[in-house]
Amino acid sequence: MLFKEPINLNLKDADVVYYPNFFNSELSNYYFKTLLKNIEWQQDTITLFGKTHLQPRLTALYANNNLPYSYSNIIMYPKTFNQELAQIKETIEKLLDVSFTSCLANLYRNGQDSNGWHADDEKELGQHPIIASVTFGIERIFHLKHKNESNHKAKIILQNGSLLVMKGSTQKYWLHQLPKTNKDIGERINLTFRIIT
Numbered sequence: 001m002l003f004k005e006p007i008n009l010n011l012k013d014a015d016v017v018y019y020p021n022f023f024n025s026e027l028s029n030y031y032f033k034t035l036l037k038n039i040e041w042q043q044d045t046i047t048l049f050g051k052t053h054l055q056p057r058l059t060a061l062y063a064n065n066n067l068p069y070s071y072s073n074i075i076m077y078p079k080t081f082n083q084e085l086a087q088i089k090e091t092i093e094k095l096l097d098v099s100f101t102s103c104l105a106n107l108y109r110n111g112q113d114s115n116g117w118h119a120d121d122e123k124e125l126g127q128h129p130i131i132a133s134v135t136f137g138i139e140r141i142f143h144l145k146h147k148n149e150s151n152h153k154a155k156i157i158l159q160n161g162s163l164l165v166m167k168g169s170t171q172k173y174w175l176h177q178l179p180k181t182n183k184d185i186g187e188r189i190n191l192t193f194r195i196i197t
């Protein structure tokens with residue numbers, strides 16, 4: 001394991017830390033290939049302003065409890081962790097000294113797949129949610145913006161094998177997104193470990 005220095009984004013009203021090479025490239029490539037195959041990817045429909053759309057990415061929910069996760073009019077029911085997800089979860093838990101219950105996985109198939117502006121502030125995540133977000137595969141740009149102060153924003157490239165940790169008041173005061181890109185790029189897997197109670 002390669003624990004390069006973490007980078008604190010030093011955002012106002014937030015606590016966001018980036019670990020560029022949390023997993024080395026060999027292990028990251030192994031996880032990418034295995035998870036692409038082993039995760040039971042699905043594409044849900046979401047309803048926004050009365051109109052139904054396919055979500056612009058594939059998702060899956062895993063957990064060590066049977067609690068569902070609901071957001072944007074979707075309710076997801078978890079599957080039990082497979083071996084790789086359990087291993088990744090444990091590695092991150094050792095670093096952060098927390099126990100996650102759940103993992104919401106995202107598969108961005110190409111540059112046209114995306115994740116719009118949102119905060120992960122659902123009730124079942126609690127008051128100050130900690131979210132550990134891992135990237136495998138093609139790197140993508142990640143945006144953050146303050147909900148009330150438009151001069152506070154950040155952009156970061158989430159590279160293969162990286163870990164981004166958002167905690168404290170981040171979800172209360174900030175939004176984040178993964179925008180589309182017109183670049184002809186391949187797949188990215190994102191794992192967001194969460195505590196759902």
Ligand SMILES: O=C(O)CCC(=O)C(=O)O
Pocket residue numbers: 104106115120133142158176177178190192
């Ligand atoms: O793909 C990412 O890096 C972000 C995913 C995300 O924000 C989410 O699943 O809530």
Ligand SMILES: [Fe+2]
Pocket residue numbers: 118119120176
């Ligand atoms: Fe999110």
